[in-house]
Amino acid sequence: MTATGQAADTASTTQTRLQVDDLSVRFHTDDGDICAVDGLSFDLGAREVLALVGESGCGKSVTATAILGLLPDAAEMTSGRIVLDGTDLAGLSRSQLRALRGSKIGMVFQEPMTSLNPVFTVGRQIGEVLTRHLGHRKRQAREVAVELLDRVGIPAPRQRISEYPHQLSGGMRQRVMIAMAIACNPSVLIADEPTTALDVTIQAGILDIMRSLRSDLGTSIILITHDLGVVADIADRVVIMYAGRKIEQAPVEQLFSQPQHPYTMGLLGAVPRPGMAAMMHGADRRLAEIPGRVPVMTAPASDCSFHPRCPRAADRCRSLRPELEGRGHDHRVACFYPGEEGGAQ
Amino acid sequence: MTPVLEVTDLVKHFRVRSGLGDSTAVVRAVDGVSLRIDRGEVLGLVGESGSGKSTVAKCIMRLIEPTSGTVRLNGTDITGLSRRQFRALRREVHMVFQDPYSSLNPRMTCGQIAEEPLRHHRIGRRVARSERVGDLFEKVGLNPQMRARYPHELSGGQRQRVGLARALAVEPSLLIADEPISALDVSVQASIVNLLLELQQDMGFSCLFVAHDLAAVEFVSDRIAVMYLGKIVETTDRQRLFAEPRMPYTQALLSAVPVPDPVEQRQRERILLPGEMPSPINPPSGCSFRTRCPIAEPQCAEAEPLLAEVDGDAHLAACHLIGPAGEAPKIRSTVERAPPP
């Protein structure tokens, strides 16, 4: 942990908790190789909520599993460095990684039912995390588990603790998952579509808990989602992914007010906003579409992988790969013709 | 003019075995739903999971038999018909399903799937039917050559288009769309919503659009009905529902949907509801929403509020706390936003 001291020299607000550098993941499938993630880099600051946004197949969940060291057997990390609080995860043994998961990195998945063990009570499952990582005694673990359930907004935690996962509703299970994930006060929480399976009124509560984790415990959060409403609600910074590559990154206000990549613009236009329909009549009532489909990358892209669907595609886009370039403060985009005007700069 | 669909007091109770032994419990999935859809109208039926909205859809299709109540399709009560009698009437109504993967038979080609209604209703000869399927494919934005493909070769959005082609093959007067976009990616959702609106305007069918996604419901619907625990709690036209929601649940639901705009979203007043929807096995007495309602009063536990006019017959809501002139009960925002770090 020598690097932490060096990182602590910089101001605490810009301190980097997690750094992902040039991450590439390849899947070996029956039908050949697939580049799921290609050269992805980002960093996560303290108390920051970073949203990884993209449609299915863009590589956002693969990125999460790669960070957690939980890639399936068919996947291979072909390049990349993942540094958590100054520790390079590549240098760790399997058991060290296992110890890290749950203590320094917490994780919350989309479907809490499959992540909870149906034959143990909620209290026992949270307690196990505490005894394994923090060496708590049984009684102590129980008390802490009650506190944790209380903290994630579960009413009557003393009763709930002896219930089994199937006795809880989806929203409650997700809260239990969060309680388990934060049991050891991790510095980074990875939440993969944590509210996708939940109703909106339940989702609002879960997002509030994540917000309070950030403000009360100082947890940094990587939020993986496709829901731009959720992003607008909670994220500080946004990374937009397409076909395994980062194509745009910006602070949240800026991304929504001045999207630079045509794909980002397309995504923003594809979601209906309140009051939108009232202003559109007859055949004009249409949402923006992005024609075509996400390509499956069998090799790293040598051109702009969005070009077949892009209204601005030119010869350059078909032969060269645009690299990320700065467009204003902390705003980067990989496009030859970015912005409103298509890059008339 | 007779409405295309008129549902009156629809009830569907499921019997389930509860616990060990032979004791059974009754799940009140749908508990007295009435709604009507006029010709060419799109009614959005919105509710959270467990509200019974999909059960309403399946009862109208008679894919499940309602416990009681009537469903009139173009004036004919279909609940009294035998299965055989109703089969002929099935031309008038068809359905698009949520899951683009399980809604198409993997053993049939897309052309055979879209042709099925034509075949069963004995419309046209083989050649004519095949031509009609080609037209249908173009209508839903698929290359007619895709008729020979099997569903597994298609993407989710394309499959949903095949589902639409099947549903519209016999030009029904009512299309029931049960969460047709919720399993799709954002950019595909947009294209299916556009297609649905375009076809609706072109062919003029009425549509029951069932969804949990309020933004999408707002975008496609003329009128919206909000369901909670097996009952409709508020119904009115699109503008009014979003501008002046009366029922506290509707207010909370609208406030919970995040707006895809960080500046606006972070300034909105939100009503955070405690707890979750109660079980339809043991619904609360009186108003079914009172257990989560931030402003519930003792009277709410005593009598069930009926769906009543709050602003002429165009706006109905079920709440004891609505003022005598139809004014919405005031709910103070129950959440303080955490200050930014």
Next chain:
Amino acid sequence: MAVDPSARVDPGSLEPRVAVPGKGRSRRAQVWRRFRRNKTALVGLTCVVLFVLAALFAPVLAPFTYNQNFFEAVLAPPGGEHLMGTDDLGRDIYSRVLHGARVSMQAAVMATVLAMVVSLPLGLVAGYYRGAIDSVIMRLVDALLAFPFIILAIALAAILGPSLMNVTIALGVGSVPSLIRIIRGEVLGLREEDYVDGAIASGATDVSVLSRHIVPNLMNTLLVQATVMIPGNIIGEATLSYLGLGVQLPRPSWGVMLNAAQQNLSSGPWMLVFPGAAICIATLAFNLFGDGVRDVLDPKTHR
């Protein structure tokens, strides 16, 4: 349509979750490609093919007929003119094993087909209509399942009397109860699929729903079941024949040959070894092949 259709053909949609770069291949070709990668299953398939060929062409392949006695060479050890030796009546064991394959395959395959033919309609009706008819069928099935398969088959064979036909019937009927249960379970799941609702909404009759939507989607399950049942029936036939309830003399069956070998264990152990090995290899081959088929076809292991 106001919009030019050609502009809207094949529009925005995303790749399904499982990415298949070389798309457009037929389902059958994909299944075969997946199967081919499984080496043990390929070995199984090869043996199965050899056994089937042996059974089909036994009269051509066998150097002698199955009941030709070589009295000058009674209990001759393997080698020389008689590849697998001769039995206590001087008959060529190699020829008898080949003819035994014929009997064995015939009984196993026919019994499996018979079981399918009987079970399919019952399982379909029970699973699709549920209710009272389901209860009646399933109670009967439960009652029959109380007896182990082989006991049921022995009882049936004993009642019907010994013959190849009766062995086939006994084995087939013996596996009906468990097969009905499997088919019913599968139908219960299939009728909940949205495409069945879609067909009903399209005005399909029950017959049409069953024949066009349910049965075609049952095929994988039935095929997988067949690969499990055939080796079971090979052993079943051998067992019944060994007990004297099967094929009648002088026709050779592996079971009958084992029975004869029992009396000559010390003087002609090869009488035991070759038919025994044939049973082992045949069932093993079918099981290996079946495992491979299950891996590529079973809806539960592959979606």
